[in-house]
Amino acid sequence: MGLKGRVMAFAAVFALVSAPALAFDSKGCFECHSKVEKLSVMGKHGSVGCDKCHGGLDAHLKDQSAQARPTTDMSWQACGACHKEQMESFLKTSYHRPGRDEKSQLTGRSPNPAWDKLMMGNGFTKEHSTTRSHSWMLVDQLLVDRAFGGRFQPKNGWEYLADEAGKGAWEYITDTKPEEKENKTFLPQTAKAGNPVCLQCKTQDMILGWPYTGDPEAKGATWTRASNVIELAKSAQYGLNCTICHDPHAAKPRIVRDALIEALTRPEADTLWHKDPKATKFELMQMGERGFTRKIAILEKYDSRLVCGQCHVEYFCGAGTNPATGEAVGMKDPRTNHFPFKDSSGLYDHYVNQIKVLDWKHPLTGALLQKNQHPEAESFYNSVHARNGVDCDDCHTPRVKDEKTGKSYTSHFAATPKVQLKETCLKCHEKWDEEKALYVIDSVKAYTKGKMRKAEFWLSNLIDKIVEGQKAGLGDDILKQARDQHLRAHILWEYWTAENSDGFHNPALARDSLTRSMDESQKGIKIIDEALAAAKK
Numbered sequence: 001m002g003l004k005g006r007v008m009a010f011a012a013v014f015a016l017v018s019a020p021a022l023a024f025d026s027k028g029c030f031e032c033h034s035k036v037e038k039l040s041v042m043g044k045h046g047s048v049g050c051d052k053c054h055g056g057l058d059a060h061l062k063d064q065s066a067q068a069r070p071t072t073d074m075s076w077q078a079c080g081a082c083h084k085e086q087m088e089s090f091l092k093t094s095y096h097r098p099g100r101d102e103k104s105q106l107t108g109r110s111p112n113p114a115w116d117k118l119m120m121g122n123g124f125t126k127e128h129s130t131t132r133s134h135s136w137m138l139v140d141q142l143l144v145d146r147a148f149g150g151r152f153q154p155k156n157g158w159e160y161l162a163d164e165a166g167k168g169a170w171e172y173i174t175d176t177k178p179e180e181k182e183n184k185t186f187l188p189q190t191a192k193a194g195n196p197v198c199l200q201c202k203t204q205d206m207i208l209g210w211p212y213t214g215d216p217e218a219k220g221a222t223w224t225r226a227s228n229v230i231e232l233a234k235s236a237q238y239g240l241n242c243t244i245c246h247d248p249h250a251a252k253p254r255i256v257r258d259a260l261i262e263a264l265t266r267p268e269a270d271t272l273w274h275k276d277p278k279a280t281k282f283e284l285m286q287m288g289e290r291g292f293t294r295k296i297a298i299l300e301k302y303d304s305r306l307v308c309g310q311c312h313v314e315y316f317c318g319a320g321t322n323p324a325t326g327e328a329v330g331m332k333d334p335r336t337n338h339f340p341f342k343d344s345s346g347l348y349d350h351y352v353n354q355i356k357v358l359d360w361k362h363p364l365t366g367a368l369l370q371k372n373q374h375p376e377a378e379s380f381y382n383s384v385h386a387r388n389g390v391d392c393d394d395c396h397t398p399r400v401k402d403e404k405t406g407k408s409y410t411s412h413f414a415a416t417p418k419v420q421l422k423e424t425c426l427k428c429h430e431k432w433d434e435e436k437a438l439y440v441i442d443s444v445k446a447y448t449k450g451k452m453r454k455a456e457f458w459l460s461n462l463i464d465k466i467v468e469g470q471k472a473g474l475g476d477d478i479l480k481q482a483r484d485q486h487l488r489a490h491i492l493w494e495y496w497t498a499e500n501s502d503g504f505h506n507p508a509l510a511r512d513s514l515t516r517s518m519d520e521s522q523k524g525i526k527i528i529d530e531a532l533a534a535a536k537k
Contacts, residue, residue, distance in 0.1 A: 024049035028061055035287060036249050042298070043251030053078050053248060066290075074205045076135070076166065079242040085402055090412035091165040094133045096419050099140075099161040101130045103497060109449070110497035114456040117463065118490070121363045122371055123147075123191035131374075131500055134414050135165035138239030139172050141202045147194035148233070150187030151177045168237030175234065183229050195318050196227045197337045201311040204244050204256060205236040211292040213258045216332045220291035225331045245307045247298060255282065255297040257310035263339040264297070264306075268354075271341035272381045273306070280306060304392035309377030312392075314347070314498070315339045320357045323368050329357050343378045343506075344495040344513040348488055358487070365466040367483035369490050372498035379499050383506040390428075398423040417441075441504060448496065448503030451514035455493040458521035462486055469528040478531040485524030492517035 029050050030037035040046045051057055055071040062068070080087025102108060104115040110128065119125050127145035139160075142152045154160035155174050163172060176186065183192040197214060199206075209222030216226040223232055247254040255261055263271050265284065273279045280303035287294040299306060316338040320329045329335055335357045340350045351358055351370050358368040380386050385395075393410065395417045401408050417424035418441060425437040432440075466482050492513045496503060503510030 024051035024057065026050045029057075032064070033289065035285060035289070039247060039249035039285075039298070042249075043247075045249060045251040052081075072208060074207075074238055074241050074243070075168070076238060076242060079246075079248075083242075085407065085409045086412045089400075089409075090414075091135045092133060092413040093136065093165055094413075094415050094419075096415070097130060097132070099132055099136075100127075103128045103130055109500075109502060110452075114453075114460055115497070117364075118456060118459055118494070119371075122360050122369075123193035124371060126189060126191045128497075133165065134240045134412075136239065138169045138202045138236060141194075141199070141239075142169060142173055142233060145187075145189070146191040147198075148183060148230075149185035149192040150190040151175060151180070151184070152233075169239070170234070170237065181228065181230060193318065194233065195229050195331060195336075196223060196225055196232050197317040197331070199229070199232060199236065200257065200259075200317075200337075201315075203236045203239050204241045205238055206232065207241075207243070207256060207294075208290065210258075210294070212288075212295050213262060213334055214337050215293075215334075218292035225337055240311075244310060247296070250298055253299040253302045253307050255299070255306060255310055257339075258295060259315055259337050259339040260306070260310050260313070260341065261295050261297050263341040270346075272343065272378055273341060276381075282306075302391070302393075305377050305381055305386070308392045309341070312374050312376035312500075313339055313341065314372050314375035314378060314495070316351075316355075316357060316359075317373070318359070320359050321361070321368055322356050323352055323358050324356050333357075341378060343375070343381065343509060344492055345509075347372075347491050347495070351491075352487070362463070362486070365463055365483055365486050366470075366479070367466070367486040367490075369487055370494075372491075372495045375495060375499050376501065376505055379501070379509060380505040383509070385505075394427070395424045398427070444504050444507050445502035448507060448510045448514070451503075451511060452493065452496055455489070455514045455517040455521070458518045458525075459486075459489050459493055462489060462521040462524045465525045465528045469531065472532055472535065474528070474531050474535065478527060482524045482527050485520050485527065489517045489520035489524065492520065 026037075026040070026049055030040075050070075053073050055073070056068070057070050060068050060070045076087050076090060103110045104112050104125070106112065109130075110119075115128070116125050123146040125146075129140070129144060132140055141147060143154065152173050153176055154172055156163070156172075160172050177184075183194060185192050200210070200214075204210075206223045211218030211221040211224060214223070214225035215221070216224040218224060242248075244256055245253060255264075261284070264273055264282070281300045282297040283300075284295060284297050287296060316335060318336060319331060320336070321327070322329055335355050338355060338357075340347060342350055347370065359371040361368050376392075380392070396414050397411050398420065399408055400411045400423055411420075411423075418438060421434045421437045425441075426432060426434070429437065462482070462485065466479065466486060469479060469482060495513060496510055499505065499510075
């Protein structure tokens with residue numbers, strides 16, 4: 001399908017099954033909400049009354065105080081009332097992989113024993129799970145061992161994995177320590193790494209109360225980067241709200257994730273988007289009618305690298321350390337909600353020399369290191385597929401036809417193309433059959449995994465060598481050089497344990513990064529070996 005066809009297909013998603021009569025006179029709302037009025041005339045939702053998604057409007061029109069604000073329905077069912085096929089496909093569960101599938105299993109993307117040694121001291125060693133269906137992403141985040149110390153548990157034990165999706169998160173989960181206000185560890189071998197910023201990619205239930213970048217100084221905001229994460233987590237119900245990607249008023253693709261908006265608008269102009277001569281343009285809108293700044297970006301056309309790049313992206317989302325000064329960087333610092341929007345080749349310079357922040361210190365080598373998140377958008381950005389006009393939805397949420405009605409729609413069941421090859425790979429690779437498509441996919445992944453294992457071998461040797469140098473009493477100048485090599489090698493390797501395609505999104509970039517990681521590790525080993533040899537003379 002060509003670009004024009006994809007744009008038209010995307011627009012069709014928003015066409016209402018039958019445009020309902022205006023049950024509520026929205027003109028009374030537009031007298032105050034002029035920005036919403038501007039959005040409403042952009043697309044097919046202009047005929048939808050405000051009462052379709054908001055409650056308590058009569059009381060609000062009589063009293064505009066904060067106490068009489070209308071409610072907003074953030075559920076999937078709010079959109080699903082008209083977009084039935086999209087919602088039902090979204091709520092499907094990915095049964096083709098386990099619900100709690102650790103990447104750090106022996107056959108996983110980042111297998112033990114290398115993983116725990118290379119990531120020692122980081123919360124991700126407690127549970128580093130693979131992705132599951134979008135409809136479960138908030139539930140899975142609340143339950144993962146690394147985030148909330150084991151305090152949140154499924155109500156029905158392991159049977160929750162067989163539940164149907166569609167309800168709010170707290171229909172499945174219970175708080176085992178409701179009296180405890182702070183995030184602590186309650187079960188052995190768990191971590192308390194959850195914070196208000198990391199939740200921004202799991203849910204936007206808090207969007208109307210969250211100021212731009214989560215600014216703690218924003219007056220009137222309900223939530224900020226420095227908020228109590230337990231209170232924020234317990235206020236959320238729905239993962240990946242429809243309105244993260246689709247503007248409910250304009251019925252157009254949008255960005256709400258503030259750190260991506262900040263990346264695309266910062267003066268350095270050095271992101272992948274800035275360097276793209278065909279970069280998708282957008283209209284930046286400041287909403288902020290509640291006394292603090294909020295921003296959204298309406299895209300001129302659908303661009304999955306930006307829409308999906310709100311979450312499938314590397315970002316800094318927690319406390320850290322300034323590598324130049326050694327000073328702690330806390331959640332009140334804007335760097336704790338930051339998107340580089342660069343691929344693996346640009347991250348060392350970005351974190352070390354530009355914004356000057358790193359995640360944690362490795363307990364064996366003393367090196368400050370950086371933990372990547374899930375950089376699919378940046379990896380895919382300049383890939384062969386991307387240059388040929390392929391979007392994320394072509395492979396992960398393709399156009400399908402309802403077998404009963406014959407209606408075509410965009411599936412919202414986000415899954416690997418391996419489970420829907422006819423609708424994805426074979427649409428372009430017409431000479432292949434499903435066996436050949438799987439063969440190619442698995443071969444690319446196997447090649448990349450081989451390079452990952454080699455990078456891990458050399459990185460593990462570098463860690464051992466730095467420990468040897470420390471025990472031998474080598475000088476701080478030598479150890480500093482070796483630790484810097486540890487960081488360089490680590491970034492180029494660990495990026496691909498966080499990226500969820502085993503390098504398939506960009507095999508060339510994966511190979512370049514992983515072989516460079518080997519080179520950087522070997523340079524670090526050489527630094528220590530030469531210093532040890534000199535010390536013996």
